[in-house]
Amino acid sequence: MPFGEIVCGSPGSGKSTYCYGKYQLFTALNRPVAVVNLDPANDNIPYPCAVDISSLITLDDVMDEHGLGPNGGMLYCMEYLEANYDWLESRLKELGNDTYLVFDIPGQVELSTNHESLKNIIAKMGKSGIRLAAVHLCDAHYITDASKYVSILLLSLRAMLHLELPHINVLSKIDLVTQYGDLDFNLDFYTEVQDLSYLENALSRDNPRYAALNMAICSLIEDFGLVGFETLAVEDKHSMLHLMRVVDRATGCVFVPPADAAAPPGVVPASGAPASSRPNEYGLFSSAIGPIQGTRSDVRDVQERWIDAREEWDAYERAQWRKEGEMVRDEAAKKSKIRERHTV
Numbered sequence: 001m002p003f004g005e006i007v008c009g010s011p012g013s014g015k016s017t018y019c020y021g022k023y024q025l026f027t028a029l030n031r032p033v034a035v036v037n038l039d040p041a042n043d044n045i046p047y048p049c050a051v052d053i054s055s056l057i058t059l060d061d062v063m064d065e066h067g068l069g070p071n072g073g074m075l076y077c078m079e080y081l082e083a084n085y086d087w088l089e090s091r092l093k094e095l096g097n098d099t100y101l102v103f104d105i106p107g108q109v110e111l112s113t114n115h116e117s118l119k120n121i122i123a124k125m126g127k128s129g130i131r132l133a134a135v136h137l138c139d140a141h142y143i144t145d146a147s148k149y150v151s152i153l154l155l156s157l158r159a160m161l162h163l164e165l166p167h168i169n170v171l172s173k174i175d176l177v178t179q180y181g182d183l184d185f186n187l188d189f190y191t192e193v194q195d196l197s198y199l200e201n202a203l204s205r206d207n208p209r210y211a212a213l214n215m216a217i218c219s220l221i222e223d224f225g226l227v228g229f230e231t232l233a234v235e236d237k238h239s240m241l242h243l244m245r246v247v248d249r250a251t252g253c254v255f256v257p258p259a260d261a262a263a264p265p266g267v268v269p270a271s272g273a274p275a276s277s278r279p280n281e282y283g284l285f286s287s288a289i290g291p292i293q294g295t296r297s298d299v300r301d302v303q304e305r306w307i308d309a310r311e312e313w314d315a316y317e318r319a320q321w322r323k324e325g326e327m328v329r330d331e332a333a334k335k336s337k338i339r340e341r342h343t344v
């Protein structure tokens with residue numbers, strides 16, 4: 001049964017970059033992965049694209065032919081894809097059952113909040129046995145302003161209610177959050193979405209006219225307790241690994257490598273038994289079983305890494321990379337010396 005994720009979110013929230021990061025991470029872990037581009041406006045696709053909507057329909061053609069602007073054209077493309085779902089289905093089938101599918105979705109928020117086509121396409125994929133989760137990216141800089149934070153809470157809730165998938169909201173580009181000013185609270189306040197009444201002061205300060213309305217929205221969101229956030233810094237492998245575990249758990253995906261799979265670089269096999277009959281040791285990072293542990297699995301860790309002690313961590317990581325680089329260089333020099341000795 002194929003598993004996968006729908007990567008949605010507002011324009012520029014980091015969807016395509018995350019899809020590429022996921023592709024690189026899975027490739028490093030020897031997990032078969034394919035990225036499907038469903039954004040007909042994606043001109044510079046950063047990742048190797050297994051299926052591209054542009055081979056079915058392009059935004060430029062739609063705009064020329066039907067006299068539509070870019071937004072209307074985008075909706076038309078999604079409706080066209082829905083009407084021609086067979087095209088997508090046959091391409092997904094070619095990728096096989098074991099390939100993890102990552103769908104890069106256009107940034108128009110109506111696609112994930114009120115337009116029907118994406119939802120219908122997802123329902124059709126569900127019927128063909130694909131188990132999907134929605135990963136909804138919101139730019140983390142919105143949490144630096146209380147009223148903008150309220151709007152991403154609402155947007156996330158709308159996307160959850162509309163898409164009806166296991167849903168993970170993510171504050172993306174968390175590494176940049178300090179550039180937009182100080183946070184009124186610790187990061188866990190924003191990710192756990194509890195005690196929103198504390199926002200009252202900030203809301204009255206930033207947007208006094210609608211403070212009461214904003215507070216009413218907050219209490220509604222709090223009452224239902226559906227919205228929460230993970231965090232993401234796409235260049236940070238710990239952050240990517242943590243999010244991968246969260247998504248795997250949401251879809252129920254447990255990755256077991258095939259018996260003849262090579263271990264990812266640096267992994268030492270513990271026994272001679274075939275991988276399929278051992279505990280999932282190569283896929284430790286990939287397992288949806290057990291509590292989610294590891295670096296950056298605690299939001300206080302993320303707070304320390306990107307907000308409280310960012311510079312110290314940057315310096316530490318630079319030193320680690322330098323050390324790793326030196327080790328690789330020494331290893332390569334040793335190998336070339338041995339080769340030279342053998343050739344003499």
Ligand SMILES: Nc1nc2c(ncn2[C@@H]2O[C@H](COP(=O)(O)OP(=O)(O)OP(=O)(O)O)[C@@H](O)[C@H]2O)c(=O)[nH]1
Pocket residue numbers: 009010011012013014015016017018039106107108172173174175176232233234235
């Ligand atoms: N610092 C930082 N920059 C990021 C991160 N993720 C994405 N970006 C940058 O954000 C910008 C937008 O990223 P995209 O991946 O194109 O965003 P998108 O959501 O696909 O945009 P649209 O397809 O236009 O909706 C790019 O310049 C990325 O390099 C991140 O985790 N950290």
Ligand SMILES: [Mg+2]
Pocket residue numbers: 015016017039042104
């Ligand atoms: Mg994109």
